Amino acid sequence: MQTYTPPLRDMKFVISELHDFSRLTKLDAFSAIDADLAETVLEEAGKFVSEVLLPLNVIGDREGCRLENGIVRTPTGFREAYAAFCEAGWSSVTGLPDYGGQGLPETIGMLISEMICSANLSFGLYPGLTNGAMTALRKYGSEDLKSRYLEKMISGTWSASMCLTEAQCGTDLGLVRTRATPADDGSWRVTGSKIFISAGDHDLTENIVHLVLARLPDAPAGIKGISLFLVPKFLPREDGSPGERNGVVCTALEHKMGIRGSATCQLSFDDAKGWLVGQAHKGMQAMFAMMNSERLGVGIQGLGIAEISYQSAVAYAKDRLQGRSLAGTRYPNLPADPIIVHPDVRRMLMTMRVTAEGCRALGAWVAGELDISEHGASETERRDAEDFVALMTPVVKAMFTDLGNDAANLAVQTYGGHGYIVDHGVEQLARDSRIAMIYEGTNGIQALDLVGRKLPAHTGRNLRGLFHPVSRFIEENRSHPALGKMTGHLERAFGALQLATGHIAQRGMSDPEEAAAAATDYLRLTGLVALAFLWARTAQIAGSKTDAQGPDKAFYAAKLSSAQFFYDRILPDTAALYLKIKSGKASMMSLPEDVF
Template identity: 50%
Template sequence: MPAYRAPVEDTLFVLNDVLKYKRYDNLPGFADASPDIVEAVLREAGRMAEEVFFPLNQSGDQEGCTRSEDGAVTTPKGFKDAFEQYKEAGWMGLAFDPEYGGQGLPYTLHSAIGEYFSSANMAFAMYPGLTQGAMAAIHVHGSDAQKQKFLPMMVEGRWTGTMNLTEPHCGTDLGLLRTKAVPQEDGSYKIFGQKIFISAGEHDMSENIIHLVLARIEGAPEGTKGISLFIVPKFMVGDDGTLGERNGVVCGSIEEKMGIHANSTCVMNYDDATGYLIGEENKGLRAMFTMMNEARLGVGLQGLSIAEIAYQNAAAYAKDRIQGRALTGPAAPDKKADPIIVHPDVRRNLMTMRAFNEAGRAFLLWAALKSDVAHRAEDASERELSEEMMGLMTPVIKGVLTDKGFEHAVMAQQVFGGHGYIEEHGMSQYVRDARIAMIYEGANGIQALDLVGRKLPANGGRAVQAFFKEVGEFCEENRGDETLSFFTKHLKKGLNDLQAATMWFVQNAMAKPDNAGAGSHDYMHLFGLVALGYMWALQAKTAQEKLADGDDRKAFLEAKLTTARYFMERVMPESSAHLARISAGADSMMELAEEAF
């Protein structure tokens, strides 16, 4: 049986010591989240993750969701009660606008606890996660009346939300969608069509479900320019907020999936359903991307979350399972064999996972702070640059953290050997659950193209140059420090490779766009590698300073330094391979005739 412990101490180290969270006290909401409050929130979230959500993970996977003939969906045993506890604790509105019942605390804190919930039970955490994304879209693009009508009940957790994009014939290319919206005399619309892969599309945990649906108004232009966004509630909502008759939206079936069995991924049929335009006509993608960007960051967090719980269980197993003897001689002479953690290849797996998790956590929280600045800072230029930085980092976080999350779930499974292939030990579920994160909310190949094709050149490359400057200045400022020169040397090499790859695109992608497409995956991972390396350099600097000051977390801090050295020695050198593949261009990739495949 697997186990889970929320990494609260590591989160506190990153927030308080590395990112110096308290310096943001001038931003709205941060003053209400003092260090003692943050710690209390994290510990309570960790407790709920460990004691309430985690025990339902394996049973939920085995039981799955069931659909009745009338389209109603029942979630696995215990989920409804767990969601009630989530709702009563106020987690849904932790970082949301107080005007609609939220607590207004930092998005950074919301992100930190989101890791714990997703590690404990990814399928469960998706229900509130989709709701929070829908809340964000309505908050930014909805009318005052729509916000007053829908947001308070969603913030309270009594109503949940979804996003409806994909159709049987179109996923990434949303310009092909066929769902139709017909204007009505009262200003509403009738929605007709079918959506697939709708996470949390129907379930029994909330009183109402507020669907955000992309559709084309009759007569609208073809392609993405003619797409609008609509609010389509499961039950109609009266002017006084009371629920009325059932709307014309029903779950046609539950998708049979590889993983996340406890989340009701539905085929949703819209037949004469009443919907309400949100935002402007034909501007639906812009409104939906408010939700998509938040969802993409949440999916990146899922990659980290699965990697973390998989690592925890692999490390525990490696210390317990005896097999063979250490190459240097018996490590446990009183036993018939040594625990497998003595073997270098097992250590390679464990250290690689650990190095990714601890840097990934710092990267996510660093990015979440950028989001808080973008939405809360008084200075307009500061907000704008932080917004651009978040746009740049969103595909990196989503793509890199989910690719590596799956890779490291497989790595953890490998540590278990044959037992990793047996359902009892839980590793199979983590591999299956992690796989979807590389696909939904924009497949990772699309994330890479978005990074290279849109985010790099945005505003003359201002965001990427700001990132290069931040990392470069850190290396230069600490180059003369003997205790840090090892880390800055490796980080600077990675940064040089990233800058060289960026320049190669500038020189070679305009004339031959396939060069950008062929190198985009490697570029995304090269960018992620440098970002994670930067996080390790920041953590190493902090650990050195704390040790010099006599901090009583000696073992914890020394472990940080060892893991940082491992990352720089064994992981960061991959930057050279990424650069070599990018620089090779697209010729050999694109040359083979189609009929040869």
């Protein structure tokens, strides 16, 4: 069965020990918040996801969503769970206080999102899409649109969707055909079809706010001719209540490999009334604000899957009896030893463990910098944080989802044949995890974004947020009596990243295909170095807790063991990644197309 207990102790470690949460609470925006309040919020969120969302995960997968007489029905229990979710205030945790939000840091929102995604990824997509849409509306919407829609979206009364993809265009949004024509009242009329729209229609909220990419009649060709429009399912009345039905309908539901409890819709817009968000022909600017928020959110989906995969696999490995330990019988009173005694099972469990804990540490670092980029005390502080978030967004999206999918498949492998059948629920995790590597820009696109946009931006300035703290840590700990060896391994991996960065910058200028050929490996190399840095800092903290007693003593000892496993079994991959990057594009591109 799917096993999940919110990892609150590790979350407390991440925000209070590994990262300086007081850095956020010193900001005016978060002056009323402290670590104790943050931990209380996380504890309550953990109760909600465990008691309400986790029991619905399998139900959502088996029932799926249904389109009945033009109405999309969510699985049994989802409506009640969503109402309880909003009533408890979970939809408004990081929302703007001016519009009814609680104004908590994104750092806390990220950890809550992780718990939701662990317990029920399909459910999490409904409020998750709304958060992304709110980001775009907050940054680019008119005051009238913000006053009319944000409060309803923050409260969860209304949800939102992102309507980008069409049958002929996925990544290449310059091929969008949906049209918007001006109306006499200052609004626009939107006509076209969209596919793969997560939370595009459902019965959870009284209204759905669609953010739709479309072209104006005079739009230039390609990506520069796209505008963004807000198109509600129901047109709001003056009092803010939903009015008449707009010209948007769900024509079909996608039949999917996973996340079956999430309504993935085909939508038809027929002269639907909408309003421009941002400037005409500048829709990509607003869309990327929304997409970047969602890309970080999708990365956290990978983390959530990794955690529940790990916990489920551990529970099974402790219970399943097969064979005897190669070192000698461990449980002579049992007919066989539990499989957790076997080295290869330990390899899988430890890989899942360091994946979840490492990604949580990195995700919280990025979320904290996102908070600083929005609320930092100085322009320089905000700019530096924004640079770091820009650099790490594709890494979080791609690496977290790759590793989350790996963890889900390792869980299936740990269960063996019992993992392949539906009874235990881990095959659902493998199916659910797969989409995260695809939507909001495939992971290959994330890698291209990293090497094509983020590295050269501002003459490489984005790299400072990662490179400088890693370099400082190495300098300060190279001769550390306990950390020296680990620091040496980090220094070699960091050196490989620096050399790979120079290689891509040099070769990519003369041949863009060289940079593209190295992109996926470079993204993983960047991510592994970031994880190595955080695991070294974790070991440093854990090693200083020699006076810890009780559960804390075991917690810090486990951190040291996990850090060592990462350095012994995961970090060596950086050497291979560097060699692959250096090999260039030749063998990748030499085979003629007609031979494939």
